Amino acid sequence: MSARHNLRLIDRLPKVRGRLVPDAPLAANTWFRVGGPAEVLFRPADMADLTEFLTTKPADVPVTVIGVASNLLVRDGGVPGVVIRLGRPFADVAVKDDQVYAGAGALDANVAESCAQAGLGGLEFLSGVPGTIGGALRMNAGAYGAEIKDVLSGAAVIDGRGHHLVVTPAELDLSYRHSGAPEDWVFLHATLKGVPEAPSTVAARMADIQAKRQASQPIRARTGGSTFANPPGHKAWALIDQAGCRGLTRGGAQVSELHTNFLINRGDATAADLEGLGEEVRRRVFETSGIALEWEIKRIGRPLPGIAGITP
Numbered sequence: 001m002s003a004r005h006n007l008r009l010i011d012r013l014p015k016v017r018g019r020l021v022p023d024a025p026l027a028a029n030t031w032f033r034v035g036g037p038a039e040v041l042f043r044p045a046d047m048a049d050l051t052e053f054l055t056t057k058p059a060d061v062p063v064t065v066i067g068v069a070s071n072l073l074v075r076d077g078g079v080p081g082v083v084i085r086l087g088r089p090f091a092d093v094a095v096k097d098d099q100v101y102a103g104a105g106a107l108d109a110n111v112a113e114s115c116a117q118a119g120l121g122g123l124e125f126l127s128g129v130p131g132t133i134g135g136a137l138r139m140n141a142g143a144y145g146a147e148i149k150d151v152l153s154g155a156a157v158i159d160g161r162g163h164h165l166v167v168t169p170a171e172l173d174l175s176y177r178h179s180g181a182p183e184d185w186v187f188l189h190a191t192l193k194g195v196p197e198a199p200s201t202v203a204a205r206m207a208d209i210q211a212k213r214q215a216s217q218p219i220r221a222r223t224g225g226s227t228f229a230n231p232p233g234h235k236a237w238a239l240i241d242q243a244g245c246r247g248l249t250r251g252g253a254q255v256s257e258l259h260t261n262f263l264i265n266r267g268d269a270t271a272a273d274l275e276g277l278g279e280e281v282r283r284r285v286f287e288t289s290g291i292a293l294e295w296e297i298k299r300i301g302r303p304l305p306g307i308a309g310i311t312p
Helices: 045-057 107-118 122-126 132-141 199-216 234-243 271-289
Strands: 019-024 038-043 062-067 073-076 081-085 095-096 100-104 152-158 162-166 186-193 252-254 263-265 298-300
Touching: 045 152, 045 186, 062 186, 073 271, 095 107, 100 107, 107 122, 107 132, 107 199, 122 199, 132 186, 162 252, 234 271, 263 271
Parallel strands: 038 081, 062 081, 073 298
Antiparallel strands: 019 038, 095 100, 100 186, 152 162, 152 186, 252 263
16 A cells, blocks of 8 residues: 555645644534534635645545535535535625625625615525525525525636636526536635615515524424425425325434425434435335426435445
8 A cells, every 4th residue: 555545634635724623523513413524624714725725735635615514414424535614714794885795604694684784685585595605606595586696796716726716607507506616616705786775675575584484494403404406397395295205204314394395303313314315205206296306405425334225
């Protein structure tokens, strides 16, 4: 075996000013509260630290970027390579005129609140999107009739070799719950456009969104948000309900009885329980409707050996 392969991954990585943590637990940082560790977790001190790391890291080391892991399932075997988590240094929000600058680590809800306070409308849908701006860009997140592509003016990214780019919405090829951005791009910030309105008017719309969420979604449960994308012309929750999956369980995982497009960790679920339950839902929906549901939740990492029906 070569000397390189005798080294732990962390010993092969460049020095940073932020934090590099080997075998870092991830479960407590995910909304599902499940999953194995990151081989190495990197929290950059700032943009320069992130740039230097991506420029100098070994080319064969895979990188995965996560935010607050609200629409993410980390598999039980953990995530190989380096997991980058963009924290407070990447969470700035600034509103000027009809534009808002939002760092990739900024919570969508905080961006919506900042816009409401500044009297900028059109972005209140973000208060109903769990997660960060970076994640919203990666999947063109949306809710309540609007999505990121409707309000995006441009975004800054850094690629896997450390090169900085400024991209337009057209270059991101955004469509329903999809971005055409290369996998090695790390989003740094976005510029979003709104419409000046009275702060009270924007706040009232946000309050209405929150009331609807609380009434229709299991937001206080250990969940990962919407599990499957809506197929064209259909609602995923209705297809799941018609397939008899409301309340369906596997191990410690359950299909929500309040909203069937949500999976819930009842307290002792594994990632395999949740993913296996999701695959069972997909199978039943296809049997009853002929429609193949597509995962909206992003699944990362490796399953533990011997988990039936789940492949990396």
